[in-house]
Amino acid sequence: MKVPFLDLRIIDEDERSELFKAIEEVFDHGRLILGPEVGRLEQRVAQLTQRRYAAGVNSGTDALFLTLRAMGIGPGDEVITTPLSFIATANAIALNGASPVFADILDDMTLDPQSIIPLITEKTRAVLPVHWAGRVCRMEEINAIAAHYGLAVIEDCSQAFGAMRHGKPAGSFGVAGCFSMNTMKCFASVGEAGMVVTDQDTLYETLDALRYNGLVNREICHFVSHNSRMDTIQAAILGKRLDHYEGLLAKRRSHAQYYLEALKSVATMAQEEVNCRDIYYTMTIQVDQRDALKDYLEKHGIESRIQHFPLMPDQPVYRNSTRNNTRHAHTLIQRMLCIPASEKLTVEQREYVASKILEFTHAGS
Numbered sequence: 001m002k003v004p005f006l007d008l009r010i011i012d013e014d015e016r017s018e019l020f021k022a023i024e025e026v027f028d029h030g031r032l033i034l035g036p037e038v039g040r041l042e043q044r045v046a047q048l049t050q051r052r053y054a055a056g057v058n059s060g061t062d063a064l065f066l067t068l069r070a071m072g073i074g075p076g077d078e079v080i081t082t083p084l085s086f087i088a089t090a091n092a093i094a095l096n097g098a099s100p101v102f103a104d105i106l107d108d109m110t111l112d113p114q115s116i117i118p119l120i121t122e123k124t125r126a127v128l129p130v131h132w133a134g135r136v137c138r139m140e141e142i143n144a145i146a147a148h149y150g151l152a153v154i155e156d157c158s159q160a161f162g163a164m165r166h167g168k169p170a171g172s173f174g175v176a177g178c179f180s181m182n183t184m185k186c187f188a189s190v191g192e193a194g195m196v197v198t199d200q201d202t203l204y205e206t207l208d209a210l211r212y213n214g215l216v217n218r219e220i221c222h223f224v225s226h227n228s229r230m231d232t233i234q235a236a237i238l239g240k241r242l243d244h245y246e247g248l249l250a251k252r253r254s255h256a257q258y259y260l261e262a263l264k265s266v267a268t269m270a271q272e273e274v275n276c277r278d279i280y281y282t283m284t285i286q287v288d289q290r291d292a293l294k295d296y297l298e299k300h301g302i303e304s305r306i307q308h309f310p311l312m313p314d315q316p317v318y319r320n321s322t323r324n325n326t327r328h329a330h331t332l333i334q335r336m337l338c339i340p341a342s343e344k345l346t347v348e349q350r351e352y353v354a355s356k357i358l359e360f361t362h363a364g365s
Contacts, residue, residue: 001300001301001348001349001352002301003301003302003303003340003345003349003352003353004303004340005303005304005305005338005339005340005342006184006340006342007342007344008183008184010190018240019190019237019240022037022233022236022237022239022240023233023236023237025037025236026232026233026236031232032231032232032233033229033230033231033232034056034212034229034230034232035232035235036232037232037235037236037239038056038230038232038235040235040239041054041056041195041235041238041239041242042054042055042056042195044239044242045179045195045197046197048162048169049169049170049171049172049177049197050168050169050172051171051172051177051197051198051199052198052199052204053197053198053199053200053201053204054195054196054197055195055196055197055204055207055208055211056193056194056195056211056229056230056235057193057194057195057196057207057211057228057229057230058192058193058194058211058227058228058229058230058231059180059182059192059193059194059228060088060158060178060179060180060181060182060194061088061091061092061180061194062194062211062228063158063178063179063180063194063195063196064088064089064092064093064128064154064156064178065091065092065095065096066196066207066210066211066225066228067154067176067178067196067203067207068092068093068096068098068126068154069096069210069225070203070206070207070210071125071126071152071154071175071176071203073093073096073098073125073126074096074097074098075097075098076097076098076123077097077098077099077123077124077125077126078098078099078100078101078121078123078124078125079093079098079099079100079101079124079125079126079127079128079154080101080102080103080116080119080120080124080126080127080128080151081093081100081101081102081103081111081127081128081129081130081156081312082102082103082105082110082111082129082130082132082312082329083102083103083104083105083311083312083313083314083324083326083329084105084109084130084132084308084311084312084329084333085130085132085156085158085308085312086158086307086308087308087312087315088158088180089128089130089156089158089312090102090312090315090318093128094317094318098125099123099321099322100312100318100322101119101124101322101323101324102311102312102313102322102323102324102325102326102329103115103116103119103324103325103326104325104326104327104328104329105132105326105328105329105332106138106328107268107270107328107332108135108270109132109133109135109270109284109332109336110129110130110131110132110135110136110137110138111129111130111137111138111142112328113137113138113141113142113145114141115325116142116145117145118325119323119324119325120149120151124149124151125151125152126146126151126152126153126154127142127145127146127151127152127153127154128153128154128155128156129142129153129155129156129174130156130158130159131155131156131157131158131159131160131163131170132159133159133278133280133281133282133283133284133307133338134159134160134163134186134278134279134280134281134282135160135163135270135276135278136160136163136164136165136170136173136276136278137165138165139153139155139165139168139173139174140166142173143173143174152174152175153173153174153175154174154175154176154177154178155170155171155173155174155176155177155178156178157170157171157177157178157179158178158179158180158185159180159185159186159281159282160279160281161179161181161185161186161187161279162186162187162245162246162249162277162279163276163277163278163279164276164277165273165276166275166276167275171197172197175198175200175203176196176197176198176200176203177196177197177198178194178195178196179194179195179196179197180193180194181193181194181195181234181238182194185281186245186248186249186252186279186280186281186343187238187241187242187245188238188241189234189237189238190234190237191231191234192234193230193231193234193235193238194230195230206223209222209223209225210223210225210228211225211227211228211229211230212225212227212228212229213225213226213227248343249279249343251343251345252279252280252341252342252343253277253278253279253280255280255283255341255342255345255350256278256280256283256341258350258351258354259283259285259339259341259350259353259354262351262354262358263285263354263357263358266287266357266358266361266362267285267286267287267357268285268286268287268335269284269285269286270284280341282305282307282338282341283338283339283340283341284307284336284337284338284339285336285337285338285339285357286332286335286336286337287335287337287361288335289360289364290306290334290335290336290337292360292364293337293357293360293361294306294337296356296360297339297353297356297357297360300356302339302340302352302353302356303340304337304338304339304340305337305338306333306336306337306338307338309333310333311326311329311330311333313326339353339357340353
């Protein structure tokens, strides 16, 4: 049996028909950038994240970059973040001229709040937690630390649209929440797209200008910036997919619950906390013989991944230029493996994946 980690094909005929219809509607009205579908999507996302404003941009990377810029974070400043994320998180900080500083992670691979404190200096301006793999960080602790030291909190929600902690959605905890909606995410466009949500009037107005070459009212340039507007076609597709998003999450969560039960004797996995909702952007297990297991699964047609290795502070571009406190992250990254758990996975496939992991483990015991 072949089990892909992620299948990006759109093969469901009903979905294809619905998305083609949405694209045709955009073609009919001709407003191909920041068209009405963008505005409608922004309103829905703002409501779902319990925010006043949402600004559609062309990627999750720009969502982070423009938010940091709109907040005036730049040369000489430091932003504390996690070591475990796609490199865009650190790059968004560095592209603004600031320095990323890497704190440690907990066993569930989210940012460790207590590891932030020793890294705070007079240069620290913000904390940028990443809701890794669709699990919201311990935001009540992070916010308390940030408030005590007078720091802003900007959420990287790229992997967590629809995730919740104690009844509050990802994106509702900080000054702003930044989402990626590219084709690999749970809430996915068919290319690149992103969104920033916030309650602050001035921040939203600045973001609105920054995403369009720094222009106010599309005519007068107030900031030096670049073009980061959201394509209307992507917004139209996202709007249709949002209609079915809860069903998609239900499938992912069903796969995760199956793995949590089937593999509990052979792998370490983060358990969902009470009154929280993880969306399982990836299903992550921790095992001792990670590399051998990965090879074993590949030999049996199962694709798995190690996300995101190497850690950001170990990337050549940051290796010798940043401070960090990442001892536990370096231990966990050697044990973690992401296994197939997307909404397109079948019951037969997930049972096959679990059986091969159990088979490998029992053969080595």
